[in-house]
Amino acid sequence: MAQPSAFNASLDLQFERLIDIRPELVWSAWTEPEHLVHWFTPAPWKTIDCEIDLRPGGIFRTVMQSPEGQHFPNLGCYLEVVRQRKLVWTNALGPAFRPMVLSGSTVGEGAPFAFTAAVSMEPEGRGTRYAAKVMHADEAARKQHAAMGFEGGWGTALDQLVAYMKNK
Amino acid sequence: MAQPSAFNASLDLQFERLIDIRPELVWSAWTEPEHLVHWFTPAPWKTIDCEIDLRPGGIFRTVMQSPEGQHFPNLGCYLEVVRQRKLVWTNALGPAFRPMVLSGSTVGEGAPFAFTAAVSMEPEGRGTRYAAKVMHADEAARKQHAAMGFEGGWGTALDQLVAYMKNK
Numbered sequence: 520m521a522q523p524s525a526f527n528a529s530l531d532l533q534f535e536r537l538i539d540i541r542p543e544l545v546w547s548a549w550t551e552p553e554h555l556v557h558w559f560t561p562a563p564w565k566t567i568d569c570e571i572d573l574r575p576g577g578i579f580r581t582v583m584q585s586p587e588g589q590h591f592p593n594l595g596c597y598l599e600v601v602r603q604r605k606l607v608w609t610n611a612l613g614p615a616f617r618p619m620v621l622s623g624s625t626v627g628e629g630a631p632f633a634f635t636a637a638v639s640m641e642p643e644g645r646g647t648r649y650a651a652k653v654m655h656a657d658e659a660a661r662k663q664h665a666a667m668g669f670e671g672g673w674g675t676a677l678d679q680l681v682a683y684m685k686n687k
Numbered sequence: 688m689a690q691p692s693a694f695n696a697s698l699d700l701q702f703e704r705l706i707d708i709r710p711e712l713v714w715s716a717w718t719e720p721e722h723l724v725h726w727f728t729p730a731p732w733k734t735i736d737c738e739i740d741l742r743p744g745g746i747f748r749t750v751m752q753s754p755e756g757q758h759f760p761n762l763g764c765y766l767e768v769v770r771q772r773k774l775v776w777t778n779a780l781g782p783a784f785r786p787m788v789l790s791g792s793t794v795g796e797g798a799p800f801a802f803t804a805a806v807s808m809e810p811e812g813r814g815t816r817y818a819a820k821v822m823h824a825d826e827a828a829r830k831q832h833a834a835m836g837f838e839g840g841w842g843t844a845l846d847q848l849v850a851y852m853k854n855k
Contacts, residue, residue, distance in 0.1 A: 530785070575743065575766065575767060576766070576767070598743065598744070598766070598780075598784050599743060599744070599784075607784060609780060609784060609786065611779045611780055611786040611787075611801075612766075612777060612779055612780070612803065615822070616766050616767075616775060616777060616803045616822070617698070617803060617822045617823075617824065618777065618779040618801035618802060618803055618822065618823060618824040618828075619779075619824055620824045620825055633779075633786035633787075634786060635780065635784045635785060635786055654783070654784070654785045654786065655785075655786060656785065656786040656787055656788045657788055660786075
């Protein structure tokens with residue numbers, strides 16, 4: 520397993536919460552497309568497609584839909600897959616680790632930027648210590664991601680995940 | 688292990704040769720800095736520094752020196768490490784998988800471009816079937832890499848590797 524790197528306040532964003540469903544359910548929510556589409560995008564946005572090949576170098580593709588009906592495809596690949604504990608992926612590389620045409624740095628407002636995200640889930644009491652860390656190449660990309668509403672977005676999506684998986 | 692992807696002639700470069708040293712020696716040459724610096728850069732260029740943390744997300748850093756004495760640092764991380772068989776790394780991500788400030792696409796002549804490289808070594812007879820594949824984000828990056836002398840460069844470096852490791 521890759522060693523976790525220290526949090527870098529100028530380059531990274533993070534999010535942590537104790538939730539009351541087990542890590543196994545969190546893992547299913549993140550790794551099975553039929554579950555992921557139900558919670559991944561804060562409403563009224565939707566995730567209308569999802570493709571997952573759960574291994575390093577395997578595809579992680581989603582398509583989000585805005586309330587106005589515009590589609591936003593996201594393509595990346597997994598880097599680290601530790602069953603029911605940790606999932607790491609990036610949009611800097613596509614399937615089979617091919618580099619993507621994306622600037623690591625921000626080239627303008629709304630421009631795509633590269634990130635690597637790690638989600639971890641550890642059993643705690645009867646629930647899960649859930650943590651997300653997103654790494655960027657530079658401060659401009661981190662700021663752009665923060666301005667897009669990283670914390671609120673991930674928080675709302677996690678609320679949706681818990682509410683949806685509780686009924687599974 | 689990530690599934691090997693098909694060769695894409697417009698995006699990839701490849702190189703294959705049968706060499707007369709065993710895969711174990713090829714592996715050592717690629718993964719031990721004290722060996723790597725002796726063969727990695729076609730003479731009269733030199734590799735004057737090398738750092739290797741041999742695991743997915745671990746650093747792969749080299750510094751090349753031109754005949755005129757100029758230094759060219761290269762930073763990336765490993766993506767796949769299969770002992771004595773396969774090594775995959777990229778310069779699109781740095782240590783701990785952090786994205787790098789690099790354009791996937793070529794932004795101008797001499798500009799850095801992202802690539803992912805895979806080197807494989809399979810026993811064949813008393814030697815090794817040695818193959819390298821380098822993937823790019825777009826055709827411009829592939830062409831730039833080809834124009835830099837990919838095939839000649841990797842061929843000369845491999846000659847140096849074999850000559851150096853034969854004496855180990």
